[in-house]
Amino acid sequence: MSKLSFPHTFRDAxxxxxxxxxxxAGRPNNERLEFLGDSLVGMLVAELLFEIHPRADEGQLTRMRAQLVSGAALAEVARALDLGEALRLGMGELKSGGHRRESILADALEALIAAVYLDAGWDACRSCVRTLFAERAAQLRAPEKDAKTRLQELLQGRGLSLPVYELVSSSGDDHAKVFDIACIIDNPPLRLPGRGSSRRAAEQQAAESALQQIKELFSNER
Structure with missing residues (x-):
């Protein structure tokens, strides 16, 4: 196992x-540490975002945190540290390229952060998380709300009933399924289609179409 470039020197090897x-690779392993690290990362990243983005509202901060602590984002941080080369894996995971797998990298990073907390306490853990995430947190822009949320808020703002998303059909093999969805609104009466590689993606597309039509209708009412 190679030496890891990490912003903490452990007293407890x-x-x-x-x-x-x-x-x-057997026991003891990092599963329990990963559980603790998940909470620590979420809390400390939330604090960091709260400080760096003073004008962001609760929803924007929540979405930014979700971006920073997603499996993909954590794996990206882990790759920057060459964490994969330092992992201890069983033979099967070694042969299948486990040191590059997103979930394994993300879990190991969270486990390391928990280990820092147990090794040196809160302040050391906080400093470590800030070193790893501060630049990424500063580069984030408050993400726009997704289409379903915007549609819901638009209808609620006018006292109208919320949309219903109906699965029309799904087709294709399991690895390449296509979902067709209808976004149904009572007032104004609309039924807009959406298609995507997941049900969520299809619903978002249908909601976006509904948003455009409703905005045009409301604009014509003026």
Whole structure:
């Protein structure tokens, strides 16, 4: 296992080794540490975003935090640290490229952050998370609300009933399914289609179409 470039020097080498040990390599492994690290990362990233983006509202902060602590984002941080090369994996995971797998990298990063907390306490853990995430947090822009949320808020603002999303059909093999959805609104009476590779994606497309039509209708009322 290669040495990891990480912004904390461990006093307890056993904690460090455990944080980098996947369950496929036996026990003790990093599963319990990952559980603790998940909460620590969420809390400390929330604090960081709260400070860096003073004008962002609750919803915007929530969406930014979701971006920073997603599996993909955590794996990106882990790759920047060359964490994959330091992992202890079982033979099966080694052969299948587990050191590159997003979920394994993300879990190991969370486990390492928990290990920092147990090794040196809150302040050291907080400093570590800030070192790892501050630049990424500063670069984030408050993301726009998704189409379904915007449609819901638009209808609620006018005292109208909320849309219903109906699955019309799904087709294709399991690895390449296509979903057709209808977004149904009572007032104004609309039924807008949406298609996507997941039900969520299809609903978002249908909601976007509904938004455009409703805005045109409301504009013509003026």
């Amino acid at each position: 056993g904690l460090y080794q455990q944080a980098l040990t996947h369950r496929s």
